[in-house]
Amino acid sequence: MNKSERPRRNEKVGQIIDYALFLVAPLFVIAVWQVLGDGGHLNLSILPTPQKIMETMVSYAKSGLLSEHFASSFSRVGAGFLLGGLTGLIFGTLLGLSPWFNRLSAVILGVLRPIPMVGLVPLFILWFGIGEKSKILVIAVGALWPVLLNTEQGIRSTDSKYLEVARLLKKDRFTILRRIIFPAAVPELVTGFRLGLSTAWRGVVAAEMIGATRGVGYIISYGREMSLPAAMFLGLLTIGVVGILIDILLARLQNKIIKWA
Amino acid sequence: MEPFLNIQHVQKTFSLSGSNLEVLRDIDLDIPEGSFYSIVGASGCGKSTLLRIMAGLESATEGSVRLRGREVKEPTLEIGMIFQESRLFPWLSVRENIRFGIFKTSPEDRQQIDEHIKLVGLTGFETALPGQLSGGMQQRVSIARALVNRPDVLLLDEPFGSLDAFTRINMQQEILKIWEQEKTTIVLVTHDIDEAVFLADHIVLMSRRPGTIKKIVKSDMAHPRKRSSYEYTRLRNEIYQEFFAEFKTDIEYSI
Numbered sequence: 001m002n003k004s005e006r007p008r009r010n011e012k013v014g015q016i017i018d019y020a021l022f023l024v025a026p027l028f029v030i031a032v033w034q035v036l037g038d039g040g041h042l043n044l045s046i047l048p049t050p051q052k053i054m055e056t057m058v059s060y061a062k063s064g065l066l067s068e069h070f071a072s073s074f075s076r077v078g079a080g081f082l083l084g085g086l087t088g089l090i091f092g093t094l095l096g097l098s099p100w101f102n103r104l105s106a107v108i109l110g111v112l113r114p115i116p117m118v119g120l121v122p123l124f125i126l127w128f129g130i131g132e133k134s135k136i137l138v139i140a141v142g143a144l145w146p147v148l149l150n151t152e153q154g155i156r157s158t159d160s161k162y163l164e165v166a167r168l169l170k171k172d173r174f175t176i177l178r179r180i181i182f183p184a185a186v187p188e189l190v191t192g193f194r195l196g197l198s199t200a201w202r203g204v205v206a207a208e209m210i211g212a213t214r215g216v217g218y219i220i221s222y223g224r225e226m227s228l229p230a231a232m233f234l235g236l237l238t239i240g241v242v243g244i245l246i247d248i249l250l251a252r253l254q255n256k257i258i259k260w261a
Numbered sequence: 262m263e264p265f266l267n268i269q270h271v272q273k274t275f276s277l278s279g280s281n282l283e284v285l286r287d288i289d290l291d292i293p294e295g296s297f298y299s300i301v302g303a304s305g306c307g308k309s310t311l312l313r314i315m316a317g318l319e320s321a322t323e324g325s326v327r328l329r330g331r332e333v334k335e336p337t338l339e340i341g342m343i344f345q346e347s348r349l350f351p352w353l354s355v356r357e358n359i360r361f362g363i364f365k366t367s368p369e370d371r372q373q374i375d376e377h378i379k380l381v382g383l384t385g386f387e388t389a390l391p392g393q394l395s396g397g398m399q400q401r402v403s404i405a406r407a408l409v410n411r412p413d414v415l416l417l418d419e420p421f422g423s424l425d426a427f428t429r430i431n432m433q434q435e436i437l438k439i440w441e442q443e444k445t446t447i448v449l450v451t452h453d454i455d456e457a458v459f460l461a462d463h464i465v466l467m468s469r470r471p472g473t474i475k476k477i478v479k480s481d482m483a484h485p486r487k488r489s490s491y492e493y494t495r496l497r498n499e500i501y502q503e504f505f506a507e508f509k510t511d512i513e514y515s516i
């Protein structure tokens with residue numbers, strides 16, 4: 001009995017240590033940063049202390065500004081992700097299914113793909129103005145590529161053995177797509193959407209450089225214009241923290257969805 | 262009377278990077294309805310290729326396969342096929358995998374599916390995913406999936422090849438039961454001479470490169486067959502000798 005209990009207890013302790021380890025380095029950095037700031041070793045007008053950033057966050061949170069900015073960024077990311085993800089899904093599927101379509105679009109896609117999201121901002125402003133449309137489109141482009149590439153890969157890599165079974169059972173193309181090709185591609189689809197959502201979220205800064213008056217990205221540009229470095233840090237940290245939370249959440253979801261793997 | 266399943270002068274040549282590889286030559290077979298044929302031969306002699314041509318998955322370079330006089334050019338629901346790997350869809354439950362076998366699904370499927378789950382002895386596992394089943398159970402599901410359309414012919418390509426000896430013998434009895442119950446015509450490809458002798462009423466011996474039919478051994482032993490009976494061992498020896506002669510291997514055969 002003792003024998004079976006001991007390793008289990010050790011396991012639990014080990015788990016706590018594992019989690020604690022994740023926090024050691026960030027806490028250390030914050031502590032050193034605060035000490036250096038308090039000791040007057042930092043130029044506080046460009047690098048505020050963690051305490052100052054914390055205070056800014058609290059005041060933003062109290063005035064309701066933080067949730068307001070956050071909500072408008074989140075709805076932009078949501079809309080952009082939906083638009084880009086859906087487009088990526090459709091084109092990725094076509095690319096995966098049809099070698100003909102694949103050849104036809106290879107050069108165009110190859111040239112478009114290396115263009116970064118920020119690079120599109122001036123063009124979208126020229127075409128669509130500085131309204132919501134441009135912002136959502138920039139985010140959509142960010143979400144598009146990971147979804148498109150992973151979908152194509154997933155659709156194309158369907159095991160031909162499954163397709164043979166469908167041929168033997170005289171299944172039509174639509175059934176094959178719905179019952180075999182898509183389910184078989186689910187792991188890649190989930191990966192694509194997961195990466196797409198992270199990219200979309202990251203793109204919010206670029207998008208909100210387009211004359212925004214609200215949004216987490218706006219907090220950053222506002223901080224720069226008003227010489228409020230703490231606000232800039234607040235914006236950056238919010239993006240980072242929300243980004244990692246989204247990723248953790250989706251990784252969990254991924255394991256739930258693909259229960260056969 | 263019109264022949265049931267008829268293979269006429271089938272020849273198959275694959276072209277591999279410019280060079281031609283003749284895999285099957287002059288295959289003629291006449292398989293009567295309700296019979297149990299087994300095809301044995303060395304690895305690479307073209308057994309799978311022949312079976313795939315019979316299923317309509319592959320086309321013959323020359324010659325033809327006919328079922329009740331109609332040429333088989335592509336898969337048909339009258340001919341079912343089972344592979345060495347169960348090829349179940351890992352995202353579908355046992356019941357859904359079997360349902361996939363049904364051509365036109367309807368609300369009355371439930372009973373038909375239940376019957377076949379029972380036929381292969383998997384009652385109670387309806388909602389399990391293939392990943393939760395043993396190799397033998399997976400193969401049972403794939404048999405049920407192939408049978409649920411009630412095909413006239415069932416082609417099996419080394420269906421028990423990846424199973425352990427105990428499960429394999431178990432599955433052999435199972436397939437025999439199904440054959441007797443469903444009256445499906447069966448063509449079974451196997452490496453295992455013992456399996457062929459235990460199951461088949463006709464054993465087709467193939468030579469290799471290019472694969473031709475060397476001999477067809479008839480067996481009218483009644484089922485259930487005793488592996489220790491005189492008739493059984495005589496037949497098995499006969500087949501072993503057929504292959505020993507070809508390979509010129511000098512292995513003493515003893516019972």
Ligand SMILES: Nc1ncnc2c1ncn2[C@@H]1O[C@H](COP(=O)(O)OP(=O)(O)OP(=O)(O)O)[C@@H](O)[C@H]1O
Binds near residue numbers: 302307309
């Ligand atoms: N699609 C193909 N293209 C080219 N060559 C092929 C193809 N399929 C099979 N072959 C060749 O045909 C020959 C016979 O293959 P086949 O799979 O029919 O043999 P087999 O008797 O089933 O062997 P095994 O017992 O190992 O399964 C092999 O030499 C193989 O390389």
Ligand SMILES: [Mg+2]
Binds near residue numbers: 308309310418
């Ligand atoms: Mg084979």
